[in-house]
Amino acid sequence: MQRAVFYFAVFMAVLAWPREGWAHGFVGDRFFPPTIQTDDPFATDELSTTVQSFKNYGGSAPGSFSTRELDVTTEFDKEIFPKFALGVSGTYSNQMPDANFGANSASGFQNLSLSAKYQLWQNDPHEWIFSIGGEISLGGTSDKALADPAETNTFTTYTPDLYFGKGFGDLPDALKYLKPLAVTGVFGYDIPSEGGDQNVFNWGFAVEYSLPYLQQHVEDVGVPAPFKNLIPLVEFTQGTPMNANGGNATNSAGTVDPGILWEGQYCQIGAEAVIPTSNASGPDIGAVFSVQIYIDDILPKVFGHPLFGKDQ
Numbered sequence: 001m002q003r004a005v006f007y008f009a010v011f012m013a014v015l016a017w018p019r020e021g022w023a024h025g026f027v028g029d030r031f032f033p034p035t036i037q038t039d040d041p042f043a044t045d046e047l048s049t050t051v052q053s054f055k056n057y058g059g060s061a062p063g064s065f066s067t068r069e070l071d072v073t074t075e076f077d078k079e080i081f082p083k084f085a086l087g088v089s090g091t092y093s094n095q096m097p098d099a100n101f102g103a104n105s106a107s108g109f110q111n112l113s114l115s116a117k118y119q120l121w122q123n124d125p126h127e128w129i130f131s132i133g134g135e136i137s138l139g140g141t142s143d144k145a146l147a148d149p150a151e152t153n154t155f156t157t158y159t160p161d162l163y164f165g166k167g168f169g170d171l172p173d174a175l176k177y178l179k180p181l182a183v184t185g186v187f188g189y190d191i192p193s194e195g196g197d198q199n200v201f202n203w204g205f206a207v208e209y210s211l212p213y214l215q216q217h218v219e220d221v222g223v224p225a226p227f228k229n230l231i232p233l234v235e236f237t238q239g240t241p242m243n244a245n246g247g248n249a250t251n252s253a254g255t256v257d258p259g260i261l262w263e264g265q266y267c268q269i270g271a272e273a274v275i276p277t278s279n280a281s282g283p284d285i286g287a288v289f290s291v292q293i294y295i296d297d298i299l300p301k302v303f304g305h306p307l308f309g310k311d312q
Contacts (some may be wrong), residue, residue, distance in 0.1 A: 028124035029217050030167035031210070032184055033261050036270050036290045037235045038204035039186050041131040041163035043117040045303040046077040047293045053209045054274055054286030071110075078304045088112070093146055108143025111153060117163070126169030126284035127180035127182070136161040139193065155194040159202070162187045169217060180213040190239075204237035212263060231261040235272065253280040257288070268292035 011273040025032050025042050034040050036050060052071045075089035091110040117133035139155040185205030192199070210231045211223055238254030259272025274286035296304025 027122050027127050027129045027165065027167065030127040030169055030182060030213065031263075032129070032165050032167070032182060033208065033210075033231055033263060033268060033270075034292045035184060035206040035208075035233065035235060035261075036259065036272055037237050037255070037257050037274075038184065038206050039161075039163065040184055041117075041119070041129050041165045041186075043079055043083050043119045043131065043133075044077065045079055045085070045256050045296045045305075046075065046087075047295045048290060049074045050288055050290040052274065052286065055282045057286040059122065063289045067094070067097045070094045077115070077117075078303075080308065082306050082309045084306070085117050087115040087117070095146060106144045106145045107112055110142050112141040114138065117161075121300040126170045127165075129163075129165040131163040133161045133163065135161065135188070136228075153192075153197070155192055155197065157193070157197075158191045159188045160191075162229045169213070171233075179216075179218050181211045182208045182210065182213075184208070189242075189294075198241040199243050200239045201239075201242050202239045204235065206233050206235040208233040208261075213243070220312075226262065229263045231263065233261060238277070252278055252282055254278055255281055259288075266298050268293050268294070 023236060025034070025040070025044065032040055032042065034042075034048060036219075041286035050071075050073045050310040052073070053069070071091050072092050073089060073091040075087060077085045079085045092108070092113050093110055094105065094107045096105045101188070113135055115133060115135045117131055119131045120128065122129040135158075136155040137153070138160075139153045139157070142153075163186045165182065165184040169179045171179050183205060186203070188202040190198075190200040190202065195278050208231050211228055212231070214221065215223060215228050233256040237257070238252055240252040254277040256275045256277055257272040258275075260272060261270040262269055268291070270292070272288050273286055276282045276285070295302075
């Protein structure tokens with residue numbers, strides 16, 4: 001816990017450096033909203049909190065039991081150089097076992113995660129963006145009271161990532177009502193620092209339909225407030241073990257997450273259902289709620305720009 005506070009303090013110490021800024025999440029006319037379950041491709045200043053509730057399936061082995069878990073995750077990202085950002089995130093978990101087993105509940109922080117992201121290329125007329133990055137889950141930074149070993153690993157896991165985003169505003173006018181569609185996605189590969197654990201291929205993507213884009217850049221169809229600020233979406237996630245201990249599709253854990261985002265001037269509010277697609281993902285439907293604070297709009301002299309250099 002002390003190490004988690006230290007790392008967070010280091011990242012927060014680089015905040016107060018005023019420069020001229022630029023708006024986050026835009027490629028041409030397209031605003032790509034921060035999605036809930038899959039990371040977006042933008043290396044910008046971000047502050048978000050998500051609350052997720054789901055059930056962990058304990059399996060059929062003797063002595064195993066299921067738990068209902070509540071996770072609260074906070075993430076902060078800061079642009080350091082133009083198009084390059086560093087981030088830190090932490091998750092506090094509460095795990096409640098099934099009443100039939102009489103086990104005690106457990107609470108604590110999962111392993112701390114650090115991230116880096118660089119916007120490698122973008123094309124404004126065709127609303128394309130491509131980024132690279134990586135994450136590090138720091139082993140040994142969690143509270144050992146948590147029951148899930150994946151949340152309390154003593155070894156560190158490294159994950160290189162590829163990110164993309166594509167808006168469809170370049171479609172012909174005959175398909176104008178499809179122009180508000182956009183897709184974002186990420187591909188990652190978990191590499192544990194200890195060879196006894198599995199490498200995991202992770203992917204996720206989100207399909208969005210932006211009513212703000214429809215109203216502002218396609219046709220004003222008269223959607224009233226507050227509905228004109230909505231972005232319906234569906235996210236898809238999956239992780240597949242790739243090596244020893246049964247690395248095959250039957251062990252893949254994935255979800256389908258339909259939901260909606262509401263865009264305000266200073267924040268985004270979102271909610272999704274979490275629907276498991278395999279036994280490894282659990283037996284029940286869960287839910288996730290997110291608040292994204294646009295700190296670059298709230299404090300434009302402090303956020304929304306790199307610490308060093310200027311965005312082009």
